Amino acid sequence: MTMLTLSEVADRLDLGVPKGSRVVVAMSGGVDSSVTAALVKAAGYDAVGITLQLYDHGVAVQKKGACCAGQDIADARAVAEQIGIPHYVLDYEDRFSESVMEDFADTYLAGATPIPCVRCNQTVKFKDLLTTARELGAEAMATGHYISRVEGPNGAELHRAEDAGKDQSYFLFATTREQLDFLRFPLGGFPKAQTRALAEEMGLEVADKPDSQDICFVPEGKYTSVVERLRPGAAEPGEIVTEDGDVLGRHAGVIHYTVGQRRGLGVGGLEEPLYVVRLDAEKKQVVVGPQASLLTSRVRLKEVNWIGDGTEVPTGKPVRVKLRSTRQPGPATLGRDDQGVFVDLGEPEAGVAPGQACVFYEPESSRVLGGGWIERTIAARDALRSAS
Template sequence: MSDTPLTDRIAAELDLGVPKGARVVVAMSGGVDSSVTAALVHRAGYDAVGITLQLYDHGAAIQKKGACCAGQDIHDARRVSEALGIPHYVLDYEDRFGEQVMEEFADTYLAGATPIPCVRCNERVKFKDLLETARDLGAFAMATGHYIRRTDDEDGLALRRAADAGKDQSYFLFSTTKEQLGFLRFPLGDLPKSVTRELATELGLVVADKPDSQDICFVPEGKYASVVERLRPGASRPGEIVHIDGTVLGRHMGVIHYTVGQRRGLDIGGLAEPIYVVRLDADKAQVIVGPKTALDVAGVTLDEVNWLGDDSAADIPVRVKVRSTRPPEPATVRIEGRRATVTFDEPQEGVAPGQACVFYAVDETDDRVLGGGWIRQTVRVPLAEVS
């Protein structure tokens, strides 16, 4: 067994594709993943510079636990940087984060869709504004603590799923462009999370035992509706809970309190079978409900499509994820510019507008991420076909 510390062994093999000694900006959220990333980049012989973003209300941030980019997290990132002996800067991105992420989050919920603000943050803030700042600082690359892999070989740049399938974050990074991929690096993509924790402990980092963030950073305890109401006071209106057969079953206090696929919290009794939220009609302030079979979807239409594959001229067999926690399922995609139509081989359940549909290579042994898009409409399976 080697006497060389594990950190040094992994760092010795870390090749970021830029000259040793070159400046590499590390996006540091204050968590264990980005802290270990900074340590590896530094130990590997690069000029590591840590940057942390202040993204939302300073007062609320200090009180918020279990989320990235909060007050305590900024303090932790600073302490880690000091321990590593690397420069650390905090940039106030609160205004642009509010405009480009939080405002859309509220409007999407009010429109009856289910947003994913973490994707928008990566797309519009971290991989756009922060990346540009890294270039301005003379960096040759920007490293993050995401669990995803980037390869650059004879076939060109490719985005690939993480080696640790349980931590893979490709669903949240589908909008990463090839241009951005040329500048980004993901040192943890080949590591299991258990090894990342081991490295943090070996290095004596103050964040070694820090829990992973679970919530959306600006949504305390997962209470989405309260955030929407704060951002859009009075915008949500009560309405009817309507069965797909047209029967009015009850009242609700606003569509922002519901998501597609939801079963609990409907407060409707006396029915012969369980019912689920099938869709939300924000214009009519209606929550439409029905049996589980009514959740089946045959396909989706997408916009803001980012395609990382080689050919998008015809129907392309792929595998797709319509939820971050689901495995990829076979489908066919037809791309037309920034729009696409996806047809599932088998109906998918509980697909919601506002979510992402992410494309993967059709071969299960091929871990390439081929891009994705935002779900704007669903194509439902006629009930007669699934009853």
């Protein structure tokens, strides 16, 4: 693949506001947001970099492989100085703790599976930071996310990134129409290799910096330790039961289990393998069953965000949906009833859990239509029973 130069990319970059307009760039300290800031500046806009301090520096400096850590703030500051733009660090610790970390703990305690990166984009980054950008007189805010904003016949649309392997649409489904009008994503049409090539051309020290992998406030992926620290005494013991209520054993707390889990249940010696099919936080029960019980055919959603045509989710509309960030979208149908919005899956899917996101896409295009949080799942075999 032939890589474009910085000047070639900058010449093509049109953010939809007059050249010279102020554009705030959210700088996390990684290569993507650093290149975004450089492109905005090179394209003739008045770029201003902002980095968020989301949690304690003492902890952050020791945390590797995550965004918004202490070293990342230093990296963002160094890049801003190198490319010649103003840079500010905003203390959002209290907002982040309330909107993301507390929600993370409460979601786990409720027996659901949280996605804090979506909550962070939904609240702190695309709500609070966007408000700050407007207060600074910005005409737009640019980020280094791999997703595309396209002007459609009815206004701005959100589309999947050109690089399918880096597409971040799953984590940005909660972006509202108002936010989309203000946001810009300069990297949405490029592969990651192009971004790194631009960083190397500019001599940025972050050119070879690894992508963040972990949740920023979860050291070494130990979710339970974070929940126990935020909610002391949360890991209350209870029973491991079958779907019929038969007690098979004991557990040390539902926060130690996830839907679809097979290993580490401590209830061996049975005829067929058992999986966690449901977590009942109220009864402190881990419900287990055969693999067939994991298959879900319908999900009911809450906090639905619709950015397709029209003002609300259309019932009976064919879509493609993604229930996990690592899976390709599959066929489904949207519906509404007196209980709210639901999605019927074209093919039953295993391991679907409350708390996860369900993201909608146009069937024949890259357009993102929105999505919602899974509130409840309906097993495939239960759906068959009710239909018969």
